[in-house]
Amino acid sequence: MPVIDRRRFLVHHAAVAAAAATSVTLAPRCVRAAANDRLKVAFIGVGGRGASNLKAITGTGRIDVVAICDVDNRFLENTAKQFPAARKFRDFRKLYDAVGKEIDAAVVSTTEHMHAYATMPALQLGKHVYCEKPLAYNIAETRAVTEAAERAGVVTQMGTQIHAGANYRRVVELIQSGAIGDVHEAHVWVGRAWGLQSEADAQKNDRLFVDARPKTGMTPPSYLDWDLWLGPAPERPFHQVYFPGPNWYRWWDFGNGTMSDLGSHWNDLPFWALQLDAPQTVEAFGPEPHPEIAPASMSAEYQYGRRGDRGPVKLTWYQGTHKPEIWERGEIPKWNSGVLFVGSKGMLLSDYRKHLLLPESDFEDFVYPDPFIPDSSGHHEEWVAACLDGGETGSPFSYAGPLTEANHLGNVAFRVGKKITWDRETMKCIGCPEADPFIRRQPRAGWSLS
Incomplete structure (x- = not known):
């Protein structure tokens, strides 16, 4: 398969900025419904994040809900009451067989290990796709989805809702206009500490404490199809430490812990602002890797090479109790989660909704550049508009795919216990065959991406 090259990956956000500067409407790069048509959508996963996505997308007033799907019958029946004309399915494979030709788009809000399997059929049918983050369970699945979207030429969007926020756009403008000079270092930290840790720490930080796979199973609740919930993952008996969500989030067979989840949101900002792509090396630090459970606390150091006229940069990710040294020393505000850019002329600290130029005394008379990245109509709204009217989304798979791959590489480095190239x-990973099982896996019988 062809690899999405860096130029194609970077061109999306450059095009958005150029369009703003020249008042030129971007030409759509997709097959789309006729102007003013309503979008016929299948929603796969309608509980939790799925319910939020359903509400936001139908709230645009331009959607016909053709089909709904969930392995949890409680969510399925509750949603059916809201959309009685929609056809109901437990298995999304049967949904695509039954209504694949009728729909224009699919919205995928399943558990992480199902993302690629629920997304790929829509892309193969030439349908637009909105998929929750992370884009896929591992690097190989992410690459397959990214390339399928490129071939399909449809509108795509990964669920990094904060990407549409005004604060991220202003930060990107500051970094790319040189407000703090050449950026050679970035730090990203999140306070969440879910995953493997002591029972005492779990009581303070987590939803539950678990440090090993249960030795016995439990009877699944009557409303859940456990076999469909497992999907391509290795078979195991049901237990409440996996379900309901997000209990599954910490188990390597189903998810990738905090790195792939919150990394999709927080690493998005330096990825966008610094025009990052594939790292050269990654080294992770933390407790001894557990074969089944992701860590609550860890850090990972990424080295990126030159990108055009931008020099090399080191990006370090921290989660749980791990924090940057400059944060520990109290030399910056101790925000619970944040992104710190370190440049030749100063620093910029940001979270989702606010940012500071540091040291503040050096920027008292600073004049902000005129905005050159257009404000978004809304994360979900821009996807619907692009499907029906043409144009671009903020986090298409061509951008979200490389971001997701980079996040996964932090976990790969952690699990092999050494620096990877x-x-x-x-x-x-060069000279590291033991990383292969963490990059790709053979799905359970009956499941395939082809």
């Missing part, structure tokens, strides 16, 4: 073309 990444070969993007071959999707391999």
